[in-house]
Amino acid sequence: MITRQEINGKAPLNYNWFDVTELDDNDVSQLKRLFRFTPEIIGYVSDKQERPRYDYDSHTQSELVVYDVPLWPNTDTAHFTTRPIIFLLQGTTIFTFHTNETAYVFEQFKHDSIKDIKSTTEFIMTFLLHAAKYFNQALDKLNNERNQLDKNLNNTIINKDLRKLAQIEKSLVYLASSIKTNLMMLESLRHTPLTSQITKEAQEKLDDILIETEQSSRMAQISNEVTEKISTTSNNILNNNLNDIMKFLTGWSLLLTIPTIITGFYGMNVKLPLESTPLAWITITLLTTFFMLGLYIYLKHNDFL
Incomplete structure (x- = not known):
């Protein structure tokens, strides 16, 4: 216009x-x-x-x-x-x-x-x-x-x-x-x-x-x-921040791998140590906790958690 x-x-x-x-x-x-x-x-x-x-x-x-x-x-x-x-x-x-x-x-x-x-x-x-x-x-x-x-x-x-x-x-x-x-x-x-x-x-x-x-x-x-x-x-x-989150998740994934591996062994249909022991469940739980605690201390010391 x-x-x-x-x-x-x-x-x-x-x-x-x-x-x-x-x-x-x-x-x-x-x-x-x-x-x-x-x-x-x-x-x-x-x-x-x-x-x-x-x-x-x-x-x-x-x-x-x-x-x-x-x-x-x-x-x-x-x-x-x-x-x-x-x-x-x-x-x-x-x-x-x-x-x-x-x-x-x-x-x-x-x-x-x-x-x-x-x-x-x-x-x-x-x-x-x-x-x-x-x-x-x-x-x-x-x-x-x-x-x-x-x-x-x-x-x-x-x-x-x-x-x-x-x-x-x-x-x-x-x-x-x-x-x-x-x-x-x-x-x-x-x-x-x-x-x-x-x-x-x-x-x-x-x-x-x-x-x-x-x-x-x-x-x-x-x-x-x-x-x-x-x-x-x-x-x-x-x-x-994303790297920190990934480190945290990776650390806990490693910790949760320990009970998964141990229970996986004892889930197999073969002869295993402590199988016939009355307190086998408590022993295995304590052993799992010990390994997890050791790994936790290591990861914490190296700033993964």
Whole structure:
């Protein structure tokens, strides 16, 4: 769906903004007919897996900016993922392309104070600065969840908590990768036509975005390292507990083997010692107890029990 956006109840004075949500065949036809979009541009803006980058088409005088934003976990995906938002700039007209999943960024952006934006470049920088904060929010949420899991794992390690920890690790991989590619794209903007005639306000916003993204990148790296160490430590403790259980069960299996062997001998239909003794049962029981006690002392001394 193609919508011409208004800011604070009126269209921007110096530029036009068209927002495209869930691009479909009907939208493609309109973009080709009304705005002369080429098949190459259509291929770019319709790619939901496009990586963050900047591209300039000298033939159509179009500038493409792709920026990733985080998607919160839902019923289908238990961890954070990311999706691109695409900006296409043609002269004084700017197009934004996104899905319903990333619509939350636009909804909150429209409620912010953006009435003083005077150019398309400043619009893009303002939007990117607005979108950058969501990575910090996602990382804060993951850190809080990890800290709570860490407390639980200090008491009792259960599979449910380990699965949650694994989801946090997956989330950090997605977020860290997108933040890194976003940062590479933002750094490359300094040497592109988009910023060749950038205003002072837009330049300040670009500097703020770079600082914000660099902080997010370091935060994601630190969070990932901490989470990996907690996961490794928890797995080591879990494996050690399993080894202790297996040692304990093995030790008692050996102890219970002794009466099994002795009673097995005396269950055979052959002549055996003590067979005719009146106190044979007591003697055999005492003998079995003696061997079991000796083995128990040996296993205990060697930390098998």
